[in-house]
Amino acid sequence: MLLSSIGRKWIVAISGLLMIGFVVVHMTGNLQMYAGTPDKINLYAHLLHSYPIILWAFRLGLIGVTALHIWGTISLARENRRAKPLQYAVAGRKSRLQVTWTSVTMVISGTVILGFVVFHLLHFTAQVVDKSYASMETAVGGVAMHDVYRMVIKGFSNPWISGFYLIAMGLLFSHLRHGAASVFQTFGLRDRQLVQVIEVGAWILAMALFVGFGSIPVGVMLGLIRP
Amino acid sequence: MKLHLRVWRQKGREAEGQFETYEAKGLNPNMSFLEMMDVVNDELTKEGKEPVAFEHDCREGICGSCAMVINGEPHGPNKGATTCQVYLRSFQDGETLTVEPWRARAFPVLKDLVTDRSAFDKVIQAGGFVSVNTGQAPDANAMPIGKEDAEKAFDAAHCIGCGACVAACRNGSAMLFVAAKVSHLGMLPQGQPERGERVRKMVAAMDAAGFGNCSNQYACEAVCPKEISADWIGRMNRDYAVSAVKKL
Numbered sequence: 001m002l003l004s005s006i007g008r009k010w011i012v013a014i015s016g017l018l019m020i021g022f023v024v025v026h027m028t029g030n031l032q033m034y035a036g037t038p039d040k041i042n043l044y045a046h047l048l049h050s051y052p053i054i055l056w057a058f059r060l061g062l063i064g065v066t067a068l069h070i071w072g073t074i075s076l077a078r079e080n081r082r083a084k085p086l087q088y089a090v091a092g093r094k095s096r097l098q099v100t101w102t103s104v105t106m107v108i109s110g111t112v113i114l115g116f117v118v119f120h121l122l123h124f125t126a127q128v129v130d131k132s133y134a135s136m137e138t139a140v141g142g143v144a145m146h147d148v149y150r151m152v153i154k155g156f157s158n159p160w161i162s163g164f165y166l167i168a169m170g171l172l173f174s175h176l177r178h179g180a181a182s183v184f185q186t187f188g189l190r191d192r193q194l195v196q197v198i199e200v201g202a203w204i205l206a207m208a209l210f211v212g213f214g215s216i217p218v219g220v221m222l223g224l225i226r227p
Numbered sequence: 228m229k230l231h232l233r234v235w236r237q238k239g240r241e242a243e244g245q246f247e248t249y250e251a252k253g254l255n256p257n258m259s260f261l262e263m264m265d266v267v268n269d270e271l272t273k274e275g276k277e278p279v280a281f282e283h284d285c286r287e288g289i290c291g292s293c294a295m296v297i298n299g300e301p302h303g304p305n306k307g308a309t310t311c312q313v314y315l316r317s318f319q320d321g322e323t324l325t326v327e328p329w330r331a332r333a334f335p336v337l338k339d340l341v342t343d344r345s346a347f348d349k350v351i352q353a354g355g356f357v358s359v360n361t362g363q364a365p366d367a368n369a370m371p372i373g374k375e376d377a378e379k380a381f382d383a384a385h386c387i388g389c390g391a392c393v394a395a396c397r398n399g400s401a402m403l404f405v406a407a408k409v410s411h412l413g414m415l416p417q418g419q420p421e422r423g424e425r426v427r428k429m430v431a432a433m434d435a436a437g438f439g440n441c442s443n444q445y446a447c448e449a450v451c452p453k454e455i456s457a458d459w460i461g462r463m464n465r466d467y468a469v470s471a472v473k474k475l
Binding site for chain 2: 001004005006007008009010017021076079080082083084086087089090091092093095098099100103104106155176178181182185186187188189190191192193
């Protein structure tokens with residue numbers, strides 16, 4: 001039953017919700033760039049890396065969740081294409097069919113976000129895009145640790161990287177605007193009274209993530225976040 | 228009043244279809260869309276040509292037979308109306324209208340605007356019923372049902388199975404239809420004994436028929452002539468999950 005249409009919709013919704021949870025925590029962590037001192041985010045990153053078993057269990061879990069989300073959406077989308085072999089010669093009015101732009105571009109936004117995530121991991125996690133990141137060290141209270149603060153500023157000083165980052169965050173907004181609201185429908189929690197709350201709530205969540213993530217490269221480019 | 232029509236013509240299930248154009252003249256704005264099609268077919272018959280095949284029955288908006296996509300909108304431009312309840316006053320004099328059959332793999336075109344919608348029957352046969360032992364008819368009101376539940380069940384039971392939801396859906400998904408049929412029985416006490424089994428079997432039949440999957444865009448709800456709410460799809464998703472977990 002997990003493989004049925006609705007079973008896979010549940011898999012996509014639950015994995016999507018877990019990933020939303022992850023990006024919210026990730027964004028909150030990033031906001032420590034504004035703490036006024038590099039120590040705050042460096043200590044936070046140091047803490048996250050101090051228990052390799054937990055870190056790797058978390059990473060593998062997140063990779064598994066992402067894989068489920070991708071597998072579920074691809075298999076559903078392929079069936080959807082097959083189920084509609086011929087489109088209408090004249091498209092109906094968008095206003096009549098109440099289909100939103102963000103909802104029809106989910107596959108595109110999701111694919112670009114996936115590409116971004118791979119780049120982002122190579123860039124800041126594996127640090128293979130710019131090898132100098134790996135040797136950025138600092139010490140807080142006598143403890144040597146990786147200088148995440150300086151790495152982020154150096155990373156976002158490159159306008160191409162900041163630009164790609166902002167485009168990806170814009171698509172994340174688009175993806176979650178539809179995705180976060182859809183979770184409620186798949187869980188069967190959407191009804192007449194709640195529609196407005198869910199739609200506006202999804203918009204606010206998606207916008208908060210866009211602003212939270214996006215403000216950091218913008219802040220670096222404008223010189224508001226400095227070494 | 229007159230209208231320019233581009234109508235999908237297709238000789239048979241396997242045949243290639245194409246659009247043909249017709250001029251419908253001398254129309255009265257108070258004619259229904261189907262009456263206009265009758266006028267066009269009269270002319271075609273007089274000219275010795277094959278009339279346009281389309282389905283119709285009650286012509287009062289309750290049977291769900293008439294199925295035409297007018298300018299990309301199933302059942303035409305009016306909210307909460309079937310094709311037979313669309314009147315020519317909804318259009319501009321001289322307007323060009325493109326008329327197509329329902330498009331979905333599960334609804335193959337049989338001829339012109341007529342599609343085979345028996346996939347819906349298969350979904351109903353899989354579980355869209357309550358099993359009742361024969362015997363005396365039960366006493367009226369022997370089973371009390373609250374006003375609100377009765378009204379809600381009736382909202383879902385309004386579905387006439389026309390298939391406009393499938394036609395409007397970019398994914399050719401039948402989830403609004405199936406959800407309405409699952410829920411109107413699931414809302415009532417008579418439907419409880421088979422509730423879990425019903426949703427599982429009907430969803431399996433829906434999947435097997437080659438319908439797509441809901442991606443929560445709600446075009447189905449927008450074109451539904453009976454204005455069935457997409458909230459029923461949410462309820463079906465929940466019912467399905469509850470029943471799947473219970474079965475473990």
